[in-house]
Amino acid sequence: MKACVFTLGCKVNEVESASIMSALADRGWEVTDMPEAADLYVLNTCAVTAEAEKKSRQAVARLQKLNPSARVVVCGCAAQSDPQAFAARGAYAVRGAMRKDGVAEAAVRGGILLEEEAGFCELPFPRQTRTRAFLRIQDGCNRFCSYCLIPYLRGRTRSRSAESVLAEARACTAREIVLTGIDIASYRDGDTDLGGLLLKLGELPARIRLGSLEEGAVTQEFLEMAQRAGNVAPHFHLSLQSGSDAVLRRMNRRYTRAEYLRACARIYHAFPDAAITTDIIAGFPGETEEEFAMSLSMIAEAGFARVHAFPYSRRAGTAAAKLPDLPAAVKKERTARLLAAAQRAEQAYLDRFIGRTLTALFEEDGGYTQNYIRVYAEGAEEGGMYAVKPVARERDGCRAVIVKKL
Numbered sequence: 001m002k003a004c005v006f007t008l009g010c011k012v013n014e015v016e017s018a019s020i021m022s023a024l025a026d027r028g029w030e031v032t033d034m035p036e037a038a039d040l041y042v043l044n045t046c047a048v049t050a051e052a053e054k055k056s057r058q059a060v061a062r063l064q065k066l067n068p069s070a071r072v073v074v075c076g077c078a079a080q081s082d083p084q085a086f087a088a089r090g091a092y093a094v095r096g097a098m099r100k101d102g103v104a105e106a107a108v109r110g111g112i113l114l115e116e117e118a119g120f121c122e123l124p125f126p127r128q129t130r131t132r133a134f135l136r137i138q139d140g141c142n143r144f145c146s147y148c149l150i151p152y153l154r155g156r157t158r159s160r161s162a163e164s165v166l167a168e169a170r171a172c173t174a175r176e177i178v179l180t181g182i183d184i185a186s187y188r189d190g191d192t193d194l195g196g197l198l199l200k201l202g203e204l205p206a207r208i209r210l211g212s213l214e215e216g217a218v219t220q221e222f223l224e225m226a227q228r229a230g231n232v233a234p235h236f237h238l239s240l241q242s243g244s245d246a247v248l249r250r251m252n253r254r255y256t257r258a259e260y261l262r263a264c265a266r267i268y269h270a271f272p273d274a275a276i277t278t279d280i281i282a283g284f285p286g287e288t289e290e291e292f293a294m295s296l297s298m299i300a301e302a303g304f305a306r307v308h309a310f311p312y313s314r315r316a317g318t319a320a321a322k323l324p325d326l327p328a329a330v331k332k333e334r335t336a337r338l339l340a341a342a343q344r345a346e347q348a349y350l351d352r353f354i355g356r357t358l359t360a361l362f363e364e365d366g367g368y369t370q371n372y373i374r375v376y377a378e379g380a381e382e383g384g385m386y387a388v389k390p391v392a393r394e395r396d397g398c399r400a401v402i403v404k405k406l
Contacts, residue, residue: 004038009046018126045078117155133174138181146319185217195225202229234271243298244291275305283331285323307342
């Protein structure tokens with residue numbers, strides 16, 4: 001019997017899907033993540049935007065066409081948002097976003113069940129590769145940004161026990177472990193916050209990379225703990241969303257432009273070669289050209305190594321949905337300007353490292369350095385860690401030569 005687990009949305013969904021695949025494999029299923037003929041389909045959905053939720057609903061029909069007699073089990077944020085929409089499309093079972101530990105059982109029992117959140121939901125260890133593993137340490141969010149439904153769908157923030165995190169990390173054979181969650185900056189287990197967790201993970205031989213952070217997490221104490229751990233990659237994804245204080249207030253983001261820049265300065269002081277990457281929304285409701293210019297100028301001022309820029313998408317049920325939306329053409333044009341500025345900033349960052357020796361972990365089609373520079377080098381083996389020297393900048397990274405294998 002074959003099961004296919006199909007995933008839409010964020011990295012946390014991908015990690016949870018890998019755990020669902022492990023649970024199904026333990027029950028005797030032959031499991032794949034490729035959309036092909038199967039006896040069971042598990043669809044892990046996304047609802048971060050209205051378009052994502054629409055694609056999640058459409059995916060049910062796509063999977064049913066591959067095998068009309070197969071059972072389809074739907075879980076995740078879109079299922080939490082509107083379970084009846086999936087039941088009406090013929091889903092055998094619907095589970096929500098908060099308790100994905102019951103998805104494998106749902107393939108047997110069927111029906112609609114949206115479990116209440118009850119502490120951190122432990123999932124089976126996903127099967128690991130020797131290159132990179134994603135370790136889920138937290139779920140939920142308390143921030144309630146005005147454009148986002150996730151706190152309503154994923155629930156309030158909940159942290160995995162440090163003991164459980166360490167147990168999975170110690171069992172992991174990957175050379176790099178990425179800490180993931182909806183808001184890992186809020187991680188806390190008793191007296192152990194995110195910085196304390198990094199200190200505990202400092203015992204591992206693997207490189208530790210952080211998922212997305214919020215400005216408030218980047219304190220001097222946190223950065224000192226990251227330094228002391230000794231194996232934390234100098235790459236910090238620090239969500240910005242806007243460079244305008246007025247827009248940040250409308251977004252219900254709890255920092256100012258000046259506070260964000262001070263957090264960047266603290267990072268650069270602790271890790272001079274750090275890559276700071278970010279997200280910026282173009283065309284948030286009411287954004288004037290002057291307010292947009294503040295976001296545009298932040299790209300160079302903060303020295304971002306990479307920027308994910310995207311147009312604002314109205315999401316029904318959020319506070320921002322009540323505000324007058326900007327024309328699509330304005331949002332598209334501003335996104336294009338952000339992306340052009342982001343490309344210039346990324347090129348400037350890459351140029352700093354031409355001719356310098358860096359450490360890179362290679363995957364099938366290239367590798368990433370400790371500070372998240374994409375590199376390509378002849379002779380690198382998948383799963384290998386190498387000292388490399390970038391020799392030329394390319395469109396999406398750098399061509400490099402291998403100095404030695406580590």
